[in-house]
Amino acid sequence: MAxxxxxxxxxxxxxxxxxxxxxxxxxxAPVRGCMVIRPTGYALWESVQRYFDEEFKKxxxxxxxxxxxxxxxxxxxxxxxxxxxxxxVATVTHAGGEELEEPYAIRPTSExxxxxxxxxxxxxxxxxxxxxxxxxxxxRWEKRPRLFLRTSEFLWQEGHTAHATxxxxxxxTLRMLEVYRQVMEDxxxxxxxxxxxxxxxxxxxxxxxxxxxxxxxxxxxxxAGTSHFLGQNFAKAFEIQFQNKEGExxxxxxxxxxxxxxxxxxxxxxxxxxxxxxxxxxVAPVKTVLLPISKDESVAENVLLPRAKELSGQLNEALGGxxxxxxxxxxxxxxxxxxxxxxxxxxLRLELGEKEMKAGTVRAVRRDTGEKxxxxxxxxxxxVKKLLDEIQDNLYTxxxxxRLEHTSTAESYDELKTLLxxxxxxxxxxxxxxxxxxxxxxxxxxxxxxxIPLSDDSRGxxxxxxxxxxxxxxxxxx
Amino acid sequence: MAxxxxxxxxxxxxxxxxxxxxxxxxxxAPVRGCMVIRPTGYALWESVQRYFDEEFKKxxxxxxxxxxxxxxxxxxxxxxxxxxxxxxVATVTHAGGEELEEPYAIRPTSExxxxxxxxxxxxxxxxxxxxxxxxxxxxRWEKRPRLFLRTSEFLWQEGHTAHATxxxxxxxTLRMLEVYRQVMEDxxxxxxxxxxxxxxxxxxxxxxxxxxxxxxxxxxxxxAGTSHFLGQNFAKAFEIQFQNKEGExxxxxxxxxxxxxxxxxxxxxxxxxxxxxxxxxxVAPVKTVLLPISKDESVAENVLLPRAKELSGQLNEALGGxxxxxxxxxxxxxxxxxxxxxxxxxxLRLELGEKEMKAGTVRAVRRDTGEKxxxxxxxxxxxVKKLLDEIQDNLYTxxxxxRLEHTSTAESYDELKTLLxxxxxxxxxxxxxxxxxxxxxxxxxxxxxxxIPLSDDSRGxxxxxxxxxxxxxxxxxx
Numbered sequence: 001m002a003x004x005x006x007x008x009x010x011x012x013x014x015x016x017x018x019x020x021x022x023x024x025x026x027x028x029a030p031v032r033g034c035m036v037i038r039p040t041g042y043a044l045w046e047s048v049q050r051y052f053d054e055e056f057k058k059x060x061x062x063x064x065x066x067x068x069x070x071x072x073x074x075x076x077x078x079x080x081x082x083x084x085x086x087x088x089v090a091t092v093t094h095a096g097g098e099e100l101e102e103p104y105a106i107r108p109t110s111e112x113x114x115x116x117x118x119x120x121x122x123x124x125x126x127x128x129x130x131x132x133x134x135x136x137x138x139x140r141w142e143k144r145p146r147l148f149l150r151t152s153e154f155l156w157q158e159g160h161t162a163h164a165t166x167x168x169x170x171x172x173t174l175r176m177l178e179v180y181r182q183v184m185e186d187x188x189x190x191x192x193x194x195x196x197x198x199x200x201x202x203x204x205x206x207x208x209x210x211x212x213x214x215x216x217x218x219x220x221x222x223x224a225g226t227s228h229f230l231g232q233n234f235a236k237a238f239e240i241q242f243q244n245k246e247g248e249x250x251x252x253x254x255x256x257x258x259x260x261x262x263x264x265x266x267x268x269x270x271x272x273x274x275x276x277x278x279x280x281x282x283v284a285p286v287k288t289v290l291l292p293i294s295k296d297e298s299v300a301e302n303v304l305l306p307r308a309k310e311l312s313g314q315l316n317e318a319l320g321g322x323x324x325x326x327x328x329x330x331x332x333x334x335x336x337x338x339x340x341x342x343x344x345x346x347x348l349r350l351e352l353g354e355k356e357m358k359a360g361t362v363r364a365v366r367r368d369t370g371e372k373x374x375x376x377x378x379x380x381x382x383x384v385k386k387l388l389d390e391i392q393d394n395l396y397t398x399x400x401x402x403r404l405e406h407t408s409t410a411e412s413y414d415e416l417k418t419l420l421x422x423x424x425x426x427x428x429x430x431x432x433x434x435x436x437x438x439x440x441x442x443x444x445x446x447x448x449x450x451x452i453p454l455s456d457d458s459r460g461x462x463x464x465x466x467x468x469x470x471x472x473x474x475x476x477x478x
Numbered sequence: 479m480a481x482x483x484x485x486x487x488x489x490x491x492x493x494x495x496x497x498x499x500x501x502x503x504x505x506x507a508p509v510r511g512c513m514v515i516r517p518t519g520y521a522l523w524e525s526v527q528r529y530f531d532e533e534f535k536k537x538x539x540x541x542x543x544x545x546x547x548x549x550x551x552x553x554x555x556x557x558x559x560x561x562x563x564x565x566x567v568a569t570v571t572h573a574g575g576e577e578l579e580e581p582y583a584i585r586p587t588s589e590x591x592x593x594x595x596x597x598x599x600x601x602x603x604x605x606x607x608x609x610x611x612x613x614x615x616x617x618r619w620e621k622r623p624r625l626f627l628r629t630s631e632f633l634w635q636e637g638h639t640a641h642a643t644x645x646x647x648x649x650x651t652l653r654m655l656e657v658y659r660q661v662m663e664d665x666x667x668x669x670x671x672x673x674x675x676x677x678x679x680x681x682x683x684x685x686x687x688x689x690x691x692x693x694x695x696x697x698x699x700x701x702a703g704t705s706h707f708l709g710q711n712f713a714k715a716f717e718i719q720f721q722n723k724e725g726e727x728x729x730x731x732x733x734x735x736x737x738x739x740x741x742x743x744x745x746x747x748x749x750x751x752x753x754x755x756x757x758x759x760x761v762a763p764v765k766t767v768l769l770p771i772s773k774d775e776s777v778a779e780n781v782l783l784p785r786a787k788e789l790s791g792q793l794n795e796a797l798g799g800x801x802x803x804x805x806x807x808x809x810x811x812x813x814x815x816x817x818x819x820x821x822x823x824x825x826l827r828l829e830l831g832e833k834e835m836k837a838g839t840v841r842a843v844r845r846d847t848g849e850k851x852x853x854x855x856x857x858x859x860x861x862v863k864k865l866l867d868e869i870q871d872n873l874y875t876x877x878x879x880x881r882l883e884h885t886s887t888a889e890s891y892d893e894l895k896t897l898l899x900x901x902x903x904x905x906x907x908x909x910x911x912x913x914x915x916x917x918x919x920x921x922x923x924x925x926x927x928x929x930i931p932l933s934d935d936s937r938g939x940x941x942x943x944x945x946x947x948x949x950x951x952x953x954x955x956x
Contacts, residue, residue, distance in 0.1 A: 027595065029545040030552070031582060036595055039540035039610060046541065057800075062517035063524065067507040068546075068584075068615055068631050069568075074508070090547075090573035092584065095630070096619030097565050104509060106546075106570070106584075117505065117514055126809075132517060137546055137615065141574030152573070153546050322535075 005343075007274045012218045017147065019268055022343040023277040026147045026264075033145035033152030040344060041264060043285035045155065048263055049135065051187045051283070052157060055179045061131045061159060066113050068137075069104035074112035077237040081111065084204025088140040090152070106139040111205065111230070111256055114160045115238030122162060122252065124243045129172070130162040148265035149222075149478050156260035162240055162252040166231070169253035170208075173229040176257040177210045180225040188263065189280035189392055190214050190270055191400040192224055193473065195451025200435035203256075207231035213450045213473065215403040216269035219424035221450045221475040224266050227257035265478070270399050271368075277345030278367055280395050281388040287323040288315060288348040288384060289341045290362070297330050299354065308352050311362070311380065318381045319388075342367060347391045348384065350375075368394050407473075413463045416474060420445045424476070430460035430469030437464050447474045483821075485752045490696045495625065497746055500821040501755040504625050504742075511623035511630030518822060519742060521763035523633065526741055527613065529665045529761070530635060533657045539609040539637060544591050546615075547582035552590035555715040559589065562682025566618040568630070584617040589683065589708070589734055592638045593716030600640060600730065602721045607650070608640040626743035627700075627956050634738035640718055640730040644709070647731035648686075651707040654735040655688045658703040666741065667758035667870055668692050668748055669878040670702055671951065673929025678913030681734075685709035691928045691951065693881040694747035697902035699928045699953035702744050705735035743956070748877050749846075755823030756845055758873050759866040765801040766793060766826040766862060767819045768840075775808050777832065786830050789840070789858065796859045797866075820845060825869045826862065828853075846872050885951075891941045894952060898923045902954070908938035908947035915942050925952045 005018040020026055025041030028034075037045060053063075069092060075082045085108045092104040107113070118130060135157045142152045159176060163169040177194050184190040192212035202209040206228040214224045234240070235251040244250050271278040281287050290312050292304030305328065312324040325346070329337050341349055351363040361374045364384070368391050375383045406425030410416035419427045431449060433441075441464070442448050450473045462469030483496040498504055503519030506512075515523060531541075547570060553560045563586045570582040585591070596608060613635045620630045637654060641647040655672050662668040670690035680687040684706040692702045712718070713729040722728050749756040759765050768790050770782030783806065790802040803824070807815050819827055829841040839852045842862070846869050853861045884903025888894035897905045909927060911919075919942070920926050928951045940947030 027598070030549060030591065030594055031545045031547045034545040034547065036545065037543040039542045042542045043540065045543075062521065064517045064520045065515040065523075065633065067509045067512040067514065068617070069509045069512065071508060087575050090570050092568050093571045094581075095568035096621065103572075113508065116508055120505070139546070143574065155543065 005274060005276055008217065015274070016265075016269060019272050019276050019343075020147050023345060025268075025277070028145075028147070031152075033142040035145075035147050035151045035153070037155070037261065040285070044264060044267070044279070044283060045261055047283045047285055048188065049157075051183045052179075052259060053135075055183055056133050056157075056159065059131075059175060059179060061133045061161075064132045064134055065136065066107075066110050066117065066134055068107055070107050070110070070113045072103055072105055074116060075105055077112065078205045078234060080233075081205035085109070085140070088142075090139050090141055107136075108138055108140045109256075109258075110134065110136075110138075110158055111160065111234050112238070115234045115240055115254070118160075118162050118240045118252070118254075119238050122240055122242050125164055125245055128162060128164045128242060128252070129168065131159075131172075132161070133157055133159040146265075146478075148261055148268070151261075154261045156258050159255070159257045161255045162235070163254070164242065164244065164250070164252070166253045169255050170229050173208070173210060173227045173255045173257070176255070177212065177225075177227040180212050180227065180257070180259060184212055184214070184224055184263075185396065187280070187282045188267055189282075189396040189399065190224060190263075190266055191396060191403055193451060193453050193455075195453040195473065197226075197451055198431070198435075198438060198449040198472065200438035201449060203228045205230060205233050207233065210454075211451050214266050214270065215399075215406065215426060215475075216266070216478065217272075217402065218269070219406045219426075219475070221426065221473075221477040222262070222266050222269070223450070223477065224263060225257070225259035228255060230254045230256060271395050272345070276343035278395065279345035279347060281347040281392050284345065284347050285323070286325045286341075286344070286346050287319060287388060288350055289325045289327055289346045290315075290350045290352060291327045291334075291337055291341075293334050293337075293351055293353045300330055301328075304352050304354070304357060307357065311350075311352070311377070314381065315384060319385070338365075348387055350384075366391055368398075410463060410474075416441075416463060417445050420447050420474065420476070426450070427474045428471060429463045429474060431464065431472040431474075432462035432467045432469035433464045440464075441474070445474070447476050449473065450475050450477060483752060483754055486695065493752070494743075494747060497750050497754050497821075498625050501823060503746075503755070506623075506625070509630070511620040513623075513625050513629045513631070515633070515739065518763070522742060522745070522757070522761060523739055525761045525763055526666065527635075529661045530657075530737060531613075533661055534611050534635075534637065537609075537653060537657060539611045539639075542610045542612055543614065544585075544588050544595065544612055546585055548585050548588070548591045550581055550583055552594060553583055555590065556683045556712060558711075559683035563587065563618070566620075568617050568619055585614075586616055586618045587734075587736075588612065588614075588616075588636055589638065589712050589732075590716070593712045593718055593732070596638075596640050596730070596732075597716050597718045600718055600720050603642050603723055606640060606642045606720060606730065607646065609637075609650075610639070611635055611637040624743075624956075626739055626746070629739075632739045634736050637733070637735045639733045640713070641732070642720065642722065642728070642730070644731045647709075647733050648707050651686070651688060651705050651733045651735070654733070655690065655703075655705040658690050658705065658735070658737060662690055662692070662702055662741075663874065665758070665760045666745055667760075667874040667877065668702060668741075668744055669874060669881055671929060671931050671933075673931040673951065675704075675929055676909070676913075676916060676927040676950065678916035679927060681706045683708060683711050685711065688932075689929050691953075692744050692748065693877075693884065693904060693953075694744070694956065695750075695880065696747070697884045697904075697953075699904065699951075699955040700740070700744050700747070701928070701955065702741060703735070703737035706733060708732045708734060749873050750823070754821035756873065757823035757825060759825040759870050762823065762825050763801070764803045764819075764822070764824050765797060765866060766828055767803045767805055767824045768793075768828045768830060769805045769812075769815055769819075771812050771815075771829055771831045778808055779806075782830050782832070782835060785835065789828075789830070789855070792859065793862060797863070816843075826865055828862075844869055846876075888941060888952075894919075894941060895923050898925050898952065898954070904928070905952045906949060907941045907952060909942065909950035909952075910940035910945045910947035911942045918942075919952070923952070925954050927951065928953050928955060
């Protein structure tokens with residue numbers, strides 16, 4: 001076990017921070033609750049971004065940029081919205097050496113200012129749908145910050161669309177939820193449950209909120225992304241109107257959806273182990289590391305290193321991009337060299353020693369299982385590709401099995417309480433209560449309804465009220 | 479001439495705003511001095527970003543993210559720096575419903591907070607060089623905002639590097655200046671003059687500042703990007719120290735360099751004409767537009783459109799990416815359809831009518847020259863590629879010739895004044911004065927020293943002081 005990393009069983013929270021530190025993903029900034037995303041962490045975010053951005057563009061969306069600052073009067077225009085966000089807002093009161101007439105909020109999310117612009121841009125049904133996404137920083141002041149999961153500033157994307165009909169807007173809301181699910185499962189190897197949020201968990205100002213819920217390796221839930229059907233709430237608040245084909249003025253139907261740097265936290269807590277970070281190959285900026293190793297430093301540098309560089313060139317060409325790293329830390333002991341890459345989560349380590357050089361092989365070591373195999377250089381490219389695919393699949397399957405093993409069903413409120421307290425994880429139960437009931441459950445169990453899974457449309461007796469309920473997942477959450 | 483665009487000769491400032499509006503590049507935001515970058519403008523920024531980011535990575539840099547907020551005490555640590563930026567800063571005084579103990583500045587630039595982090599990350603010579611870049615938003619409060627050129631918030635990249643020796647840091651400063659020059663000239667078709675800034679024009683806190691200066695189509699200069707050698711100024715202010723090979727503690731030598739969304743302004747003012755935007759093909763998100771055209775709407779939709787889609791598929795495949803757009807605005811008159819793309823600066827328009835369909839051709843119309851040619855579909859791909867290259871080269875050459883025609887030499891201060899007043903553009907003269915002398919020149923002529931071109935190392939008698947001077951470019955500037 002790594003000496004610089006607390007074990008998960010000893011202290012999960014400390015383990016999480018230790019993994020981030022050892023992998024050099026992020027640091028706390030000298031600003032309360034804010035973080036610095038270090039190059040290794042940022043490369044991971046870029047890789048995650050790229051996958052989502054590609055899918056957004058494929059589904060017809062375009063990117064734009066809206067201002068960081070939002071007039072306070074805008075927030076006040078949608079009652080639920082301001083109630084939800086005002087307590088977390090950071091406020092600019094002075095600028096350019098003067099006190100401002102009206103203070104500005106640093107955007108906690110941009111429905112309001114984007115709504116204002118849409119009302120200017122949209123005139124006719126021909127202008128619809130408007131399908132815009134924004135990659136930016138947002139700020140929500142945090143009393144108890146936690147790297148990637150809850151920081152006062154974070155990076156995200158926020159999609160904002162406007163449509164002529166509620167059907168089209170609902171379709172968009174679910175389309176983007178499905179895009180999220182797909183990228184999360186296929187690229188980040190995060191098994192998620194797409195579902196609808198209960199009334200108490202909705203986005204402030206939304207008619208319906210949908211979520212992709214993931215289970216972390218301590219059994220707690222993490223909301224990995226959300227998609228909101230906003231009805232005409234923001235359209236009415238900001239007068240987003242269009243002339244329909246009949247020449248009548250109508251309010252638009254809008255949606256918004258977002259994923260954030262939180263996903264990096266989800267990646268860490270889903271896949272990593274007591275030795276440190278484990279990354280799925282498809283999002284790992286460095287997919288393989290090649291280590292020329294010899295007791296004789298000059299052999300390592302002059303004989304093995306040139307060969308390693310040649311091989312890394314071939315791998316980079318075959319796998320696309322600069323995804324193979326050649327380690328030249330010859331001043332360190334082999335074990336320590338292994339360790340730096342292991343703790344950074346590199347999926348596959350390839351060792352090239354004198355023995356391997358003679359045999360025409362490299363020794364491959366998988367990060368996920370520790371399994372070692374000797375690969376003939378003649379089949380290096382296809383074998384590395386195959387191994388990376390296997391690692392990707394294994395991480396997904398492992399996480400999915402973990403979730404299945406930690407999901408149970410409660411037939412009564414007492415059983416829900418017992419399961420949450422003793423077994424943890426996700427507990428399914430029929431629920432049909434109010435936000436007030438949700439608050440009571442949270443107070444008594446520490447858990448909240450995470451979602452009503454889209455895959456299960458069944459109805460049954462609510463464990464709390466006895467009325468009609470829908471199949472709902474409960475869990476403690478991040 | 480376009481009715482929605484003021485001519486350059488009538489009112490250059492209004493022309494600039496009209497071009498932006500007609501091309502839907504940006505809008506003023508409902509926040510003082512801030513802008514909204516609309517999808518067309520943002521796609522252009524993404525295209526510019528991609529070229530720079532690629533070059534940064536090729537030269538060994540990695541991206542990271544530092545916080546938006548900067549403690550005021552940090553700004554105060556470097557005397558010249560705070561003096562330069564304090565008057566433009568926006569200040570956060572409240573957050574999370576409480577007044578902050580220490581107010582935060584919204585970053586006008588990040589030398590200070592990055593310096594603070596580098597002092598924690600850098601221990602030994604083995605940690606050097608640190609080569610980090612950040613893409614982000616920054617804020618500098620503007621009293622007289624102008625879309626893309628001077629807005630209170632803008633997007634940029636800021637590179638920040640730390641080195642063991644001054645030679646290495648100086649080399650980096652000039653390497654990045656050269657990267658800037660290359661991308662600006664090769665991709666943005668902006669001819670620029672790389673040079674050194676005079677003392678009065680240096681970045682606050684820098685030892686030396688270098689710039690790429692471009693000439694706009696009204697003869698005024700625009701600083702398109704800067705690269706700074708910071709010496710040990712920030713290293714001493716933030717204690718960025720490393721242990722050298724001999725085990726002694728030394729201060730690092732640092733650099734910083736940046737380009738911003740200002741470049742979009744430079745693109746507009748260099749290439750566009752009285753009809754609207756003109757974009758160089760390499761940065762144009764849409765490189766060609768294909769228009770199926772017929773008086774008979776059903777022929778256009780059912781006969782010409784399928785063929786146009788087929789051709790656009792071939793073009794996209796050959797040119798890489800989704801760079802061909804098929805226009806289906808059949809409800810508009812052909813002239814109006816042409817006009818929307820013309821005003822958006824699309825480099826090449828391809829018209830497909832019934833006549834062309836029969837002849838197996840398309841009619842190509844160049845945005846830069848208006849020249850029309852019929853292209854046989856058999857040679858469509860190579861001909862379009864060739865035309866796009868020609869347009870790219872022509873825009874560069876045209877801008878370079880314009881600059882050469884508007885550059886003159888002054889042998890005396892009187893001549894400088896006359897040339898600036900009567901001819902405008904760039905005026906070269908030997909100059910060896912102080913920042914005080916620079917201020918006097920600005921007051922008396924409206925012009926400032928833009929740079930001492932790297933290409934001309936000659937010395938001569940300073941036109942103002944009579945002492946030794948270096949060849950310096952003077953101009954009015956944005």
